[in-house]
Amino acid sequence: MNKRFDHIEIEKKWQKVWQDNAIYNVGDRNPSREKEYVLVEWPYPSGNLHIGHWYAFAVPDIYVRYRRMTGKQVLFPMGFDAFGLPAENAAIKRKINPKEWTESNIEYMKGQMASMGTAFSWDKTTSSTDEDYYKWTQWMFGEFFKNGIAYRGEGVVNWCPGCNTVIANEQVQSDDTCERCDSKIEKRKMPQWMLKITDFADALIDDLESVDWPEHIKEAQRNWIGRSSGAKINFSLSVGEDVTVFTTRPDTLFGATYMVLAPEHELVQKHKDSITNWEEVEAYIDTSKQKAERDRLDATKEKTGVKLEGITATNPANGEEIPVYIADYVLAGYGTGAIMAVPAHDERDFAFAKKFDIKITPVIYPDHIGGCVKNWATDNKVNISDDDKLLALIQEKIMSKQTFYKYRGRLINSAEFDGLSISEAKEAIAEKVGGEMTNTYRLRDWSIGRQRYWGVPIPIVYSPDGEAHPVPKEHLPWTLPEDVDFTPTGVAPLAKSEELKRRTIEIFGEGWTPEVETMDTFVDSSWYFLRYLDNKNDDELVSKKAQDDWMQVDMYFGGAEHTTMHLLYSRFWQKALKKLGLVNDSEPYKRRINRSLILGPDGNKMSKSKGNVVDPDEQVKLVGSDTVKMYLAFMGPYGEAANYPWDMGGIAGQRRFLERVYGLVDDVSGEEPKEITVLLHKTIKKVGDDIKNFKFNTAISTMMIFVNQAEKSGISLNSYKVFLKVLAPFAPHLTEQIWADLGNGGSIHTEEFPAFDEKMTEDEQVTIGVQINGKMRGEISISPKADESEALKLVDENDSLQSKIDGAEIKKVIYVQGRILNLII
């Protein structure tokens, strides 16, 4: 390793200079420069920066530095998402206050971040645990409460026995375990503080159109919200009450030959006296309660259910009396918890009807061959090539009730609607029976109450009559009490605080009691990007001016795990604030990139138990911060859904490259060949374009090509300086050092990114391939503007090509300037 590139000394020296001169602080908005707000997800202060943090911060830093050099005023803030369970658990273990643990971790991590050399705008930092941060979290909660966005709800919640607290739906993984600790989630019925994210379901889907995000992220959010449109229709029961069902297929109403209630449906208990087989029904309800919701959703299981004897319903379309069942294939938590069942046209209903021998009435009839009929054939693994025969078969099977048919067709058995298409019939039939066209969603309200200590206290007090009141602004922050034993017991630790009780009585009066739950930490991170803008404002959470200056976030870099958690929550939060007139924009983030994951050298996810963790501090000590950063950038394109394994050899390659850049300083002279000047201009262009597209890997390879060439052909001092500026965003320490070595005053990072001359990037001569009958047979060197006759002339002069043509007649010539010449003989 080159002794001269003493990365330890160089990095220490420049980090101090940058810090002393505060060159990365963003300061006040400078209207003469275009603004750009680049955000990276603020980290949890676990006390140790890992490779993932490096990838999350140091690589976007390339983009930030580049944008600054191109004249943008870039806000690139950093802060800490510091409430949460790890601090609490660590504090329990060490018998200290989580505050101490958190604060010392933040200090330590700030030091580690300095070693990255990232250009953070530290003048705009904040932390969710600062009182002047969480004061505003509480204030917004109060405003939400006053406006019905926050409410106290009764319902079934997810209880994590590992964390001893309730968690939100988004925090339950698909295998029914806790996102944080992997414990199996239990369902509990308890009152909960909720946020009405469902009120914003449509906006959360529709506004995705207005943001420049990768399609897969948008799609994941749409799936999570799960909107489906249909109708709510009332069915009257023989016990003199209506049941509302939700259906996406009101057009099939005439085919509804039974209805099903979820076992938990309130009307079941309410009318148990009318149910003659109550014992059987009750037993079924009990069994389905035992099953976890996920198990119930297992579609492969055979349908189960019980008929409610003594109760019938009336089909509002044809007045037919139909039986009523309870079955666990109907979910209490979705739609209205009740369905109309159309066995002729729904797979589940068909299976159920077959099993319980319920009447099947076909109401959709395919009358011509088309894609839908083909789809049916595929679904049913029927292979008939004769279209007419296939159609006849399906028609026959439908009429003989041997199949369900869920595709397009014309209505039959539907009185005056016969002959209509499905889409014509939907609204018409819904209207006839007084149904309401509506949407229904998979998304549930966000439960934010946590029965743990280290979080924002929910700023609510209860009057003697038990009514909830928000703590008024003058008493905020509603501080987290410290006289608490926070060992988790499942009871909120704040309930044990005498200080909190006293405080409540002193302020509000005798008989008043405090809320003792704290907030989900995802609340804290739902609005941090706003606080950065105005981190010292005591009067408002963020001023109008600061918002005008900086919002929206132009570029948001983050992790894929937040797609349906943080990213969804913070979009909701922004929309809720907008509804209250507190912010201008309905979307917080214009662009989003989800970065990939860095795996251990063995190709597995880094974990202590696998022993494949790469410690960035060690690597930085070994090869330097610039090298680590460049290696991460070189692994592959940022923002692909790919994961890259760490490769010790690969990082050495980056070190070699930087040493060669440093070594070039000895080779500079007054002059250089034209080709290197041309290559420099091409390099400036390509690197700039690549950074804008987050293709840092190809930007680096372009610079490598330049250095390879410069070593061979020599380089002028001027070009060397220009090249250093191109490299500066990638290797801030080394370039700063060489910049100073060359006798320049000031920091290279306050220089402008070099401009290129478009003309210089255009080649005078290019090598193009020559094909004969479409096969590659040679190449010629030619001007990209040359015409066909010039190209053919070159072929004539080329012996090798002539011998392959071998005197044959050229029947056709395909010539694309600067690309290809294809001769057909």
Added chain:
RNA sequence: GCCCGGGUGGUGGAAUCGGUAGACACGAGGGACUUAAAAUCCCUUGCCUUUUAAACGGCGUGCGGGUUCAAUUCCCGCCCCGGGCACCA
């Protein structure tokens, strides 16, 4: 099952308004320097056939077809991998 991505050398990855596939780097092999090693520098490196050597030889971008002068790129039908949703009415 539905919806998004993606399959390219030993490895990470380049190149897609169709136009010289494998840039750049790692690894590997050979050589120079050295008492030796490390470091550094130079050369070779997709696969196959024949060969002392080779290419003006053949094959190659998951598989099978198609369109085209020309396909990693476009179309049709499959397979596999990753992700989201899933008895959602």
